[in-house]
Amino acid sequence: MDTSLISVSNLSHRYNTQWAVRGVSFDLPKTGIYGLLGSNGAGKSTTMNVMSGVLKQTEGEVIVGGISLSKDPIAAKKLIGFLPQHAPLHPDTTVEEYLTNCGRLRKIPGNELKAAVNEVMEKVSIAHFSKRLIRNLSGGYQQRVGIAQAIIHKPALIILDEPTNGLDPNQIIEVRKLVKDIAKERAVIFSTHILTEVHAICDHILMIDRGKLVFSGRTQEFDEYLKPDTLFVRLLSAPPVEELLHVEGVNSAEHLGGADYRLKIVNASGIAERIVSESVRRNWRMEAIHAEKTSLNDVFSELSK
Numbered sequence: 176m177d178t179s180l181i182s183v184s185n186l187s188h189r190y191n192t193q194w195a196v197r198g199v200s201f202d203l204p205k206t207g208i209y210g211l212l213g214s215n216g217a218g219k220s221t222t223m224n225v226m227s228g229v230l231k232q233t234e235g236e237v238i239v240g241g242i243s244l245s246k247d248p249i250a251a252k253k254l255i256g257f258l259p260q261h262a263p264l265h266p267d268t269t270v271e272e273y274l275t276n277c278g279r280l281r282k283i284p285g286n287e288l289k290a291a292v293n294e295v296m297e298k299v300s301i302a303h304f305s306k307r308l309i310r311n312l313s314g315g316y317q318q319r320v321g322i323a324q325a326i327i328h329k330p331a332l333i334i335l336d337e338p339t340n341g342l343d344p345n346q347i348i349e350v351r352k353l354v355k356d357i358a359k360e361r362a363v364i365f366s367t368h369i370l371t372e373v374h375a376i377c378d379h380i381l382m383i384d385r386g387k388l389v390f391s392g393r394t395q396e397f398d399e400y401l402k403p404d405t406l407f408v409r410l411l412s413a414p415p416v417e418e419l420l421h422v423e424g425v426n427s428a429e430h431l432g433g434a435d436y437r438l439k440i441v442n443a444s445g446i447a448e449r450i451v452s453e454s455v456r457r458n459w460r461m462e463a464i465h466a467e468k469t470s471l472n473d474v475f476s477e478l479s480k
């Protein structure tokens with residue numbers, strides 16, 4: 176595809192005898208935020224390590240900007256910035272020293288280096304800590320430095336492996352903001368095992384399960400899998416399950432014990448309202464009603480069907 180920035184075809188990787196990734200193919204266009212979603216051990220890091228050229232795949236091909244990553248890795252890697260799962264920081268250098276070294280490794284000409292370092296420090300809002308040793312920065316600021324080294328050479332594609340992992344809730348919000356900001360100028364793909372995270376910031380979702388790509392599509396399409404189809408209700412009068420089936424849209428009902436029930440619903444629109452009015456009419460004494468959240472496992476099993 177002409178318009179794709181990176182094209183991954185039939186990617187498979189095996190560690191010793193175990194396949195970590197099997198036959199994964201996708202194309203990413205030139206802009207946007209792509210989420211690689213998968214539970215622990217699904218194959219996200221393996222895929223990202225191959226995409227960024229730090230791991231040589233067992234089978235398949237990665238083409239970046241029309242250049243084969245295995246045939247011309249130097250040219251292809253110029254187009255990529257990568258933040259691995261463990262940021263490759265040097266704790267005993269200052270932020271400025273570290274980023275200057277990164278700029279040199281990225282072959283930024285000497286007369287442009289200082290400006291490039293200053294620009295990237297501004298971009299990730301760390302200029303005020305330029306003289307601070309990296310080891311003395313908080314986790315969130317260290318992650319900003321990690322992101323800075325990935326974007327210092329202004330690559331077309333940024334690959335971030337679980338950039339919010341291990342951060343506190345405020346730092347997570349800051350890093351997500353930063354990811355959105357840097358994606359204005361380029362394509363960003365980041366991995367996560369947190370469903371709400373991809374949902375919060377991605378335009379497009381790629382989902383991987385046990386090494387296989389099980390979903391690739393826009394976030395709206397993905398939402399179809401997230402619509403809850405069960406409701407939890409607490410009815411203090413503990414009516415027989417059959418009574419609950421009278422409500423239009425309730426497909427089945429399970430008594431969970433005590434006053435608690437799980438209702439499987441088929442037509443979600445207006446269902447809560449109908450249950451509440453039926454509860455008043457039949458004096459079920461409703462104490463609670465809420466939609467049950469779809470878990471990542473539920474989505475996986477739905478998608479893997």
Ligand SMILES: Nc1ncnc2c1ncn2[C@@H]1O[C@H](COP(=O)(O)OP(=O)(O)OP(=O)(O)O)[C@@H](O)[C@H]1O
Nearest residue numbers: 190194195213214215216217218219220221222368
């Ligand atoms: N260096 C390695 N040697 C052997 N097996 C490995 C190696 N790295 C990963 N694996 C295995 O490959 C599979 C995929 O691992 P990978 O790290 O790609 O998954 P992941 O989705 O990134 O998981 P996590 O979120 O836990 O990092 C797992 O079963 C893992 O145990």
